[in-house]
Amino acid sequence: MAKRPKAPRTTVTNRIPRQVYEDELFRLQAELVTLQEWVRSTGQRLVVIFEGRDAAGKGSTIKRVTQFLNPRVARIVALPAPNDRESTQWYFQRYVEQLPAAGEIVLFDRSWYNRAGVERVMGFVTNNEYHRFLHQCPLFERMLVEDGVLLRKYWFSVSDAEQEVRFRSRLRDPMRRWKLSPMDLESITRWEDYSRAKDQMLVHTDIPEAPWWIVESDDKRRARLNMISHLLSTIDYREVQRLPLRLPPRPASTGYVRPPRQDQNYVPDYAGGLLP
Numbered sequence: 001m002a003k004r005p006k007a008p009r010t011t012v013t014n015r016i017p018r019q020v021y022e023d024e025l026f027r028l029q030a031e032l033v034t035l036q037e038w039v040r041s042t043g044q045r046l047v048v049i050f051e052g053r054d055a056a057g058k059g060s061t062i063k064r065v066t067q068f069l070n071p072r073v074a075r076i077v078a079l080p081a082p083n084d085r086e087s088t089q090w091y092f093q094r095y096v097e098q099l100p101a102a103g104e105i106v107l108f109d110r111s112w113y114n115r116a117g118v119e120r121v122m123g124f125v126t127n128n129e130y131h132r133f134l135h136q137c138p139l140f141e142r143m144l145v146e147d148g149v150l151l152r153k154y155w156f157s158v159s160d161a162e163q164e165v166r167f168r169s170r171l172r173d174p175m176r177r178w179k180l181s182p183m184d185l186e187s188i189t190r191w192e193d194y195s196r197a198k199d200q201m202l203v204h205t206d207i208p209e210a211p212w213w214i215v216e217s218d219d220k221r222r223a224r225l226n227m228i229s230h231l232l233s234t235i236d237y238r239e240v241q242r243l244p245l246r247l248p249p250r251p252a253s254t255g256y257v258r259p260p261r262q263d264q265n266y267v268p269d270y271a272g273g274l275l276p
Helices: 018-042 056-066 112-116 118-122 127-146 158-170 183-191 189-206 220-233
Strands: 045-052 074-077 104-109 149-159 214-217
Touching: 018 056, 018 104, 018 220, 045 056, 056 074, 056 104, 056 220, 112 118, 112 127, 112 189, 118 183, 118 189, 127 189, 149 220, 158 183, 158 189, 183 189, 214 220
Parallel strands: 045 104, 045 149, 074 104, 149 214
Antiparallel strands: none
């Protein structure tokens, strides 16, 4: 198997040292586990929206957020393009189906804001549909917040130079090439169009009940720490007292005999062949 190529040098200076980053990330992830238990035990509903340009670091941040969380409590939603039936529904309808029930966390890896971003820039939406979204979105989010949903929205901002570095890295890396699509690459030539669409989106949807928070993400380590720390600071959670657990004593054998190994199928010891 070919070796994975080294990523090209980033355009970022003054990067957070790896050990500092890893120590603080682990501390914040422990706090996320505490937050998760509070959400689960109190029946809260938490929605976190991750938006931003292609290669801005949304996916890698979501990965760190959920690394130690219970997938039955914290769920990632990354919807594909709508099918023919969904295209005829109320625009927010398929997103409503993904909202959390009591005791759940949902992280949207892109969300209903597709309409104000890629759909607007690429011409997948009419002017009427676009302006209807800008009108309805604040109303929709106010209803969520009024119903008790904890809604947090993050926009990951990356420079054009750093985005190109990350695109080139993905092009060279067979393990990450799947992250690139022709539409991703076209975002280079439509940089200013995306900038205008983002600015217009913020004007209409940055509301007091659900404000936008911008994450500078040229330095991915710094962006992850900043975003997670901020999320934790916006929620008045507390540590939940857990019932103490003790391993029970293993009971004495009652005569069970394991079937002969040759009677069952075992995965071959591939790893053993790697030893000298």
